[in-house]
Amino acid sequence: MKSIVIYSSLTGNTKEVAEAITSVLPVGTSCVSMKELPTDLSSYDLVFAGFWVDKGTANKEARDVLGTLHNPHIALFATAGVPPQMAHAKESLVNAANCLPDGVDPVGTFICQGKVDPKVIEMMYKMFPKGHSHGQSADRDARHKQAAVHPNEEDFKAAQEFAKDIIIRLS
Ligand SMILES: Cc1cc2nc3c(=O)[nH]c(=O)nc-3n(C[C@H](O)[C@H](O)[C@H](O)COP(=O)(O)O)c2cc1C
Structure with missing residues (x-):
């Protein structure tokens, strides 16, 4: 399964989570800022797409990219100021998932707190x-x-478990 990790990060929290996720994916898996995306992502079976929560949804840069992802599998991950158990965190993931093209549902979502x-x-x-x-x-x-x-070691581990679980499920 060909995967890529892409992220949008203003102050570095989401980038760190992206790197943690990439570290458990096959060696050579790319981890790319949404500012430096390859023009064509269509060859990837699985895209891990990361964003930071801005006003209860994905930040603008990420929203614009999410709307273009027509890959077979999309997994969403995010960081937010609020803890993951708060309704606002869950709603932000739902709002971000709604930015994906019509009919595309994420294969999984992950969110943790970020300073x-x-x-x-x-x-x-x-x-x-x-x-x-x-x-x-x-x-x-x-x-x-x-x-x-946050994000701390526990968050990185949880993000890695999330990624490993998706890989196992899709294999
Ligand atoms: C302009 C702005 C708006 C934000 N809005 C929210 C929000 O609506 N809900 C929330 O939980 N966190 C919010 N945050 C906090 C960020 O989502 C959080 O700090 C995140 O970890 C930043 O990620 P980054 O370091 O990758 O940029 C906001 C931060 C900024 C700068």
Whole structure:
């Protein structure tokens, strides 16, 4: 099965997860930023496509690429500021899957938490007043603190298990 890992990453979290996934795929499997995609991905049986969550869906660069993937199998992976068990994380995966071409369903999805750029946190806190759902609160501070240590080794292992499971299922 010919596979490729492609990712979009602003601050490096998703790139690290992409590299962890690639490390358990056959030697020589490419891991490519969506900024440097080969023009033709049609020869790949399986594409692992990674994005960072932006406003509850895949970031724009990834959305544009997802819409062009007509490969037999697409697996989605992502990082987000929220922990994976939160509904927002699950909804973000569903929203991203909806960016795939009509009739294409992902063979699997994976999401883990990723640290949020402190400059973005500061900007959000300035932009939204306390009490607003995006404004500063004890819960939000705690979530950012929790996210600051992700993705970690456990996340990388979980991403690798996700990838291995897909390979086994499709073989
Ligand atoms: C502009 C912006 C919007 C974001 N929106 C969300 C969001 O809606 N939900 C969420 O859980 N995380 C959100 N995040 C957090 C990122 O998804 C998270 O930090 C991710 O790990 C960044 O990945 P990267 O390092 O690969 O760029 C946002 C981050 C930025 C910069």
